[in-house]
Each structure stands twice: as structure tokens, then as C-alpha cells.
Amino acid sequence: MPATPRDLPVWALAAASLRAGTPVALLCVVRSEGSSPGRQGFKMAITPDAVAGSVGGGIMEHKWVELARQQLRETDPAPLLRPQIHRREAPADRSGMMCSGEQDVLLWPLAPADLTAVDAIEKAMTRGTSGALQLSVARGLQFHPEKPGLASPAGAVPFYFYQPGPPWSYREQMGFRERLTIVGGGHVSLALSRVLATLDFHVTVLDDRADLPTFDANEFAHLRRIIRYEDVAREVPAGPNHYVVVMTVGYRTDAVVLRHLLPRAYRYLGVMGSAAKVAELRRGLAEEGFSEQAVAKLRGPIGLPISSQTPEEIAISIAAELIQVRHAALGAG
Template identity: 75%
Template sequence: MPSPPRDLPVWMLAAASLRAGTPVALLCVVRSEGSSPGRQGFKMAVTDAVVAGSIGGGIMEHKWVELARQRLRETDAAPLLRPQIHRREAPADRSGMMCSGEQEVLLWPFGLADLATVEAIANRLQSGGRGSVSIRPTMGLQLHAAASEKSTAAEETEEALFYAFQPGPDWLYREQLGFRDQLTIVGGGHVSLALSRVLAALDFELTVLDDRTDLPTLDANDAAHHRRVIDYEHVAAEIPAGAHRYVVVMTVGYRTDTVVLRHLLGRSCRYLGVMGSVAKVAELRRGLREEGFSAEAIARLRGPIGLPIHSQTPEEIAISIAAELIRVRRSSEL
């Protein structure tokens, strides 16, 4: 089955605990910078007996879990917002770690009044729905519906601000629901199937497209959230532009790769790469230049894709491509 968004177990534990009358709290990283083990948006649900999720691990996470449990036992419903500085020489708010970065952690004890909202968040994540969640001391936990219509510019702005934090006495934390990063694999063959299964653990919303009907490897792809048979001449309509859109092209051959790239080259996305040998990718670029595509657009095409680890099998190639996708995904956060 396709993997759900990373946060679903957190909200499911919170909902189940509230239904059972078990005290439960949310831990959430609302801000992070530098080399921090917990990034903005990392979160946990904590009860006296179990936890779900993570805010970065290590001694810092252990201390926050114990603090949450202490406050739950004391029935302290006051939220707590505190910086964690990962430097030994910091004069205050030391986390006990030496990563050199910082993160700010929110401890939010849930109350019975939050049950309906928490259940709605969990249901929306489970069903693939969109929307956003906000937490504010004066307004509490809220679920907001997704806007029904947005311009492309508005969509890209929303994607760029998937997580947002406004500090101050009446602070506000807000995040979009679901997957931040969407990856489309154009081509449903053996490497596509292997890559889909690797990416299932990496929090991508995954779509696989192919122009072949009755393709066994496409039918067997149980890791993709969406699988469609399309005409490659219409591939652009299947892949919206956006700051968190990744596209990997690995069709059955050179000619169909060319058709797909002809429609996608120059579109706004975080990553566009094509699988193939050095010679094949060079020939693809030469053909695209002859068709009039700009040097700038062609330079943004990545290929051959995958880190150079001498991979040979579909599974090894998939790991090399996944590693490159992680590097691109995290490069903006370093």
C-alpha cells in the first residue's frame, strides 16, 4: 500500500487517546535553523505510555518527552514554547546536543475540546485531503479548508511556505496538510517499480505515468499513490508546476524520453532528471538544442541521474536516484 504522510501516526495516536480519555500532548518543532536534528514541522504525540513521531531524537527528545509526561500527570494545560540551542557554550536553553543549530519546540497539551479537530486532521491525512492546521495561544488548534481555486503563483507561494511560524506574545504556527513534496515518475518499468518502493519511506506523494496498457510492472506498483496510463503528448497536463515538484523520466526508450522532455523542459519544478547512459543523455541534449530549446533550459535537466555508486540492478539504481533526490531536497535547507 502507498505510504501515508509522515504525520498521520501522530494525529491518529492523539485522536485515539482523546477518545479513550487518556491525556496526550503534542510536541512540534515550530522553527529550526542550521544543523538541527529536528526540522520545522517535526512532531510527536506523547502519552504516559506511548509516543508516535519524532522531534529529532537524542537526549533533547528524551527530555521533552519526559517534560510532556510530567505536565500531563500534573494536568497542566498551559502550552510551552521554548528554544533549544544545540551548542554546549550557549548561556541558556541548551538542548544537551552539540549539532550547532537551533530549534524551537512547542508543547501543546490536547484537551477534550480538540477531539473533533484532531479526528478531522487524521481523517483528512488518511484520505489524501488538503488544507492547513494552525495553533495559536488565543485561538487554539484549528483546521482550515483548502482554497478551491488558486492561481499558479498562489500555489507556488503556498508550497514555498508549507510551514510558517510568526513569533511574539500571540505567536502563530501554521502548516499545510499532506505531502510537501510530489514526485512523478514518467515510465513504469522495472527501475520505476524499484524506485517507487524506495521512495515509499521518504515522504513523497508519488505518481507513476506510462503510455503502455497492461504493463505488469505498473500494475504491480503498490507503492505509488497514483498510477495512470496516458498519452505522452499530454504529459504536461499531468504534472503541475511548483517549488516542490520532482520529475524523473525513465520511459521505455530514447524516442519517448524525447517526447516527454519536449513538453516538460523549461517548466518550473524542483527537479527534472532523465535516466540513461552518458552517451544517451548527451544525445538527448543535442536533439533538444536542435529543436530550439535554450541552453539555460537544457542545463537544468539532470542526467544521467543517480549518485555514481556503480549501480547495476534496478534496486541499486533506485537507491542511487533516491539519494540524489534527497540531496536536492535538502540542499535548500543547509
């Protein structure tokens, strides 16, 4: 089955608890920097006897779970926003961890009135639709579904936004931040889709061949389409959070795809193949008039150098490179 957004279990537990009248609290990392184990956007749902999600693990997370459960025993629990500093020498707000980063954690006790918004978030994540979560003392917990036809241009709205307070506010887009398109539906494509099903990428697979067994067997991708490679640019929107891996049946079809995608801006554009093949692709694109800067954007051979041989090993190497690029983009190095 295709991967679901990382936070879906959190919202599912929160919604089920509110429907059942069980006390439940939301933990959310609203800010993070440095080597923080809990990154901005990490969440947990906590009830008296169940948890879902994570805000970074370790002793810090254990303390927050206990604090949340203590708050849930109060008659009128109040939200709590507190910094956590992961350094032993910090004069205050020490988390008990020594990662050297920082994070701000929000404890938000959910009330029956929050069920409408929480239920809408769970449904949106399950269906793969978009929207935005907003949390603030002034307005409480809100969910703003994306209206059809009014989607923001790629990158126009930050995925996460935190305004320190008082009065503080936090907003994030829901669902998958990173989107990967694999052009080519062969054996490595199938293996890569399987790996990325655990890595919080929305995966689309495109191919121009009907009745391709590995394409038909790919139950891990969110979308699969048979297209003409000459139309590939219409299927692969540009954007700072869009990654593209080209692995068609051969050199000639790779070149067709790259001619259409190279002028567009992606976080990552790579092509699978040997160093000799990729060099020949670059030479051909340059001869066709693509600038040196445009050709230099093309990554290849793709994948971290781990002497991979099988489709599964190659997929692991490519996934590792995508992770590396993702965290470099997020400033986590």
C-alpha cells in the same frame, strides 16, 4: 501500500487518545536552523504510556517526553514554547546535544475540545486531502481544510510559517510537501517507488503502455495513470516542490516527454540513461530550438555515482540525489 504522510501516526495516536479520554500532548518543532536534529514541522504525540513521531531524538527528545508527561499530570496543563540550542557553550536553553543548530519546540497539551480538529486532520491525512494546521495562544489548535476549487497556486503559500511572539503563531500545510512524478512504469520505476515510500514523497507514476506488469504491480505509488505522452504536461503540474524523473521505454519516448516538460519549472527534472544517451537528448532538444538555459535544467545521467547496476541499486542512487536536492532547497545543505 502507498506511503502515508510522516505525521499520520502522530495524529492517529492523538485522536485515539482524545476519544478514549486519555491525556495526550503534542510536541511540534515550530522553528529550526543549522544542523538541528529536529526540523521545522517534526512532531510527536505523547500519552502516559505511548509515543508516536519524533522531534529530533537523543537526550533532548527524552527530556521533552518526560516534561510532556509531567505536564499531563497537572490539573490544567499549559502550552510551553522553548528554544533548544544544540551547543555545549550556549549560556541557556542547552538541549544536551552538540549538533550546533537550534530549534524551538512547542509543547501543546491537547484538550477534549481539540478532538474535532485532530480528528479532521487524521481523516485528511488518511484520505490524502489537503488543509492547514494552525496553532496559536489566541486561537488554539485549528484545522482549515482546503475547499474544492480553491487550492493555492503551487508555492503561493509557504508550507511552514512561524511568527515569533508574543503573540506567536504557527501554521503548516498538511500532507506531503514534495511530489514526485515518475514518467515510465518499468523495473526501475517500481524499485524507486518502493524506496520513496519511506521518504515522504507523494509519488505518481505515468506510462503509455497498458497491461505493463511492473506498472500493475506498483502498489507503492499513490497515483498511477495510463496517458499519451503528448499530454504529459497536463498530468505533471509545475511547482517548486515538484520533482520529475523520466524513465520511459526508450530514447524516442523520453524525447517526447522532455519536449513537453522542459519549458516548465520544476525543482528537479531528470532523465535516466547513459551519458551518451543524455548528451544526444540534449543535442536534439537544442536543435529543436530549446534555449541553452532550458537544456541546462535537464539533469542526467541521474543518480549519485555509486556504480549501481540493478534496478534496486539504481533506485537507491536516484533517491539519494532527490534527497540531496530536497535538503539543498531547504537550506540544510
